[in-house]
Amino acid sequence: MFEESTAIIMANNSIEKIGDIKCNSYVRCEDGSDSRVTSVAKATQTVYEIVQRTKHRANEGEPGRSDPLRKKVFQRIQLKCTAAHELNLMVPIKATIENSFKRQKYSVRWTQFEKFQTLDGRVIMIPKNHHKDFPMDSDGEKAAKLMKDDLNLLYGNRFIFNLQLRDLDYLDGQTRAAVSLRYCPILTGNGILSEFLTGQPHLITSATLSMAWLLGLWLGDGTTKEPEITVDSFDQTLMESLKEQGYLWGLYPYYKDEAVPLRAKHVRLYYGAGPSNKRKVRNLRRDNPFWNTVKGLKFKREDDGHKQLPEFMWNEDVEIREAFLAGLIDADGYVLKEKRADKTYVVTIQTIYHSIMEGVVNIARSLGMWATVTTRSARTSTIIGRQVTCQFTYDISISGTTPLQSVLAYCRSGHKRREAPKHVSREPIYFKFTEKVIGQSNVVGLTIENHKQNILLANKVAARVCTEICDKDQPKISITKNLKHCIACPRTGVRYFYRDWTGNHRVCARCYCRYKFSGYRCLNCKYIPEAREVKKAKIKGEKLGNTNNGELVRGLDCNRCGGILTFDEIRGTRHHRVNTLN
Ligand SMILES: [Zn+2]
Ligand SMILES: [Zn+2]
Ligand SMILES: [Zn+2]
Known part of the structure; x- marks a missing residue:
């Protein structure tokens, strides 16, 4: 449930x-x-x-x-x-051969499903790891390869299985770390944009696609109070496309230069006769099909007029989602150089709007891509002598192979556009x-x-x-032997944990490395400071303080809790990796 x-x-x-x-x-x-x-x-x-x-x-x-x-x-x-x-x-179950030079053996490792009895007496099927050794000579190598190929033919690369959540603990550490859930690309759509524009849902024409692209571009770089989009005039293909795409809807992009022309042009999308005609026959906000769509489908929030990405776009038709995302990338995206080896494209999009962040992530995932979000604090900085305040920003990173390439094929900005893939595989x-x-x-x-x-x-x-x-509520009576907690930070996990300085607790790999490197740790909160924090503390100088047992000690200040940092000269001679391979 x-x-x-x-x-x-x-x-x-x-x-x-x-x-x-x-x-x-x-x-x-x-x-x-x-x-x-x-x-x-x-x-x-x-x-x-x-x-x-x-x-x-x-x-x-x-x-x-x-x-x-x-x-x-x-x-x-x-x-x-x-x-x-x-x-x-x-769970990936591809068989592999390992060379064990120590024991002079080739070892074939594979995973297979076996019956297992739980503590409360149920019999479940779970993956178990096996291995078989072969002597390290040419016969042994042949035999090992033969066995590996047979196993892969028999079991394949991956296996999909069902497991109750409470039984996850019965998996051994290696398998637990390898099992995955999945999210799926959505290949159907609601056709709402097309229905709003033409009265007929799911109509994928150059006109509906160009509207989706314009909406994306406006959400990225538009003005909230009118159909105006800021365009980089150096990007000529983008300016040209704006004219072409607008033309399909009877929209005429037009901008007036300042006394000193700026690189960024505030382009207004007028509806009606061309820009040479008199003002009387063109409309900016009234009867403008673009502006009607923005308002009618709530790309502008009703209460405060802020931009938003309405939820229906998450589940639009695939092509509409692609064109829309391309518009946003043309406005706010940055396309990283692709990795040639596996044809992976990476795009980052920055936005200050929560609903745009949410929408972009959902649209990207629905097309079969990875998407993650990091953040940046609000700050003021000086750019060319001017004070600029930057708001709290979301950095969205999208990566994917052909699904993302297919989106970039819709992009109009010269350096963002990519050739359309021959075939899009959405997995x-x-x-x-x-x-x-x-x-x-x-x-x-x-x-x-x-x-x-x-x-x-x-x-x-x-x-x-x-x-x-x-x-019924079923008890989870297995022991959580796999999950480990870091005593120095809130991290929990199943792999890459090490013994701490006392040998009785665990620290995560990250904290462990910091500790091994600097040797500083807080006596009070057990935090292991970063190198720059130690540096800062050294500048501040030592102070007196109490340990948890009330002992008076002298040392550097912990900037997290105000306690005292201690320095360990000797930090163990060898890595005490906590064994997870059962
Ligand atoms: Zn259920
Ligand atoms: Zn940690
Ligand atoms: Zn502390």
């Missing part, structure tokens, strides 16, 4: 809270089909939160401490479900995750007619529907 506020994608591409879904309504399935909801159950159960594992360091270091806004990691994929709910997981995207208990909460469970299919959550995660065992 899912926590009651979990959002689900319905058959008509709208998004609904699971708590509001009625029996006999239709939900969207992972394969794009629709399925009827056959039962809805409500209960109160213990809820666990599954969170995508990312490299964000929001809780550590100075940024998070100096700006509380930056503590939050935005748009990290998460879901809340109960202990007995099944997760549809992927599910796998992500690793951690789980933790949240507490009692209202939960809702669904079953659907086509029970073999997965349903899609609003964040596009493929999720199982309920089984009979979901009805």
Whole structure:
């Protein structure tokens, strides 16, 4: 069962809270089909939160401490479900050969599924790692290769299986670190923009696409009070395209230069006769099809007139989503040089609007790309002698292969445009995750007619529907032997943890490296300062303070808690890696 506020994608591409879904309504399935909801159950159960594992360091270091806004990691994929709910997981099981020179052996390693009895007596199937040794000679090498190829032929590269959330702890450390959930590209759309413009949904023509592109461009670089877009006049292809795309809707871009012409032109999109004609026959805000769309589909918030990315765009038709995103990239995006080896494109988009950040991430994911968000604090800086205030900014990073290339093919700005790919392959995207208990909460469970299919959550995660065992709160009695906590920072995880200075606790790899390098740690809060923090503390000088046991000590100041930093001359002679390979 899912926590009651979990959002689900319905058959008509709208998004609904699971708590509001009625029996006999239709939900969207992972394969794009629709399925009827056959039962809805409500209960109160213990809820666990599954969170995508990312490299964000929001809780550590100075940024998070100096700006509380930056503590939050935005748009990290998460879901809340109960202990007995099944997760549809992927585990890579490709067989490999390892050379063990120490033992003079070739070792073939593979994963296979086996029955396993849980502590409460259920028998489940879980992946187990195996290996077989061959002598390190030419015969042994041949035999090892043969076995590896046979295994790969038999089992393949990856395996998808179902596992109840509470059974994740039965996986060994290596497997637990490797299992992934996935989110899926959405290939159908609601066709709302087309319906608004032409009266007919799903009409993909150059006219509807150009409107989507214009909307993206305006959301990025437009003025909120009128159809005006700031365009870099050095970017001639962009200016030309604005004319071409506008023409399809009877829009004429026009700008007046200042006394000293600026590089950035404020281009107004007039509707009506061309710019040479008299003012009387052209409109800026009235009857302007572009401005009507902006207002009619709420790209401008009604209460305060701020720009926003309306939610319906998340689930528009694929081509509309692409053209729209291309417009935003033309305005606010930066295209990094692509990696030639695997044809991966990376684009960053900056925005100060929360709803644009949210929308861009969702649209990118719905097209089959990666998207993550980092933040920047509000600040004032001086650019060419002028004081400039920059607001709190979201930096969205999007990466992908052909799906992103296909978006860049819609871009009009000269240096952002890329050739269209011959074929766009949209695959599910796998992500690793951690789980933790949240507490009692209202939960809702669904079953659907086509029970073999997965349903899609609003964040596009493929999720199982309920089984009979979901009805009751099932105990999670396994021991969480895999999850480790860093005593120096809030990090938890299953891999890359080391023993601390006492040998009794664990520290994460990051804290461990800092400690090994500098040797400083706080006696009070156990924080391990960064090199620059130690430097600052040294400038401030030593002071007197108390340890947790009340002893009076002298040392540098901990800038996190005001306690005393101690310096360890000897920090262990060898790495004490905590064994995770059981
Ligand atoms: Zn369930
Ligand atoms: Zn740590
Ligand atoms: Zn401290």
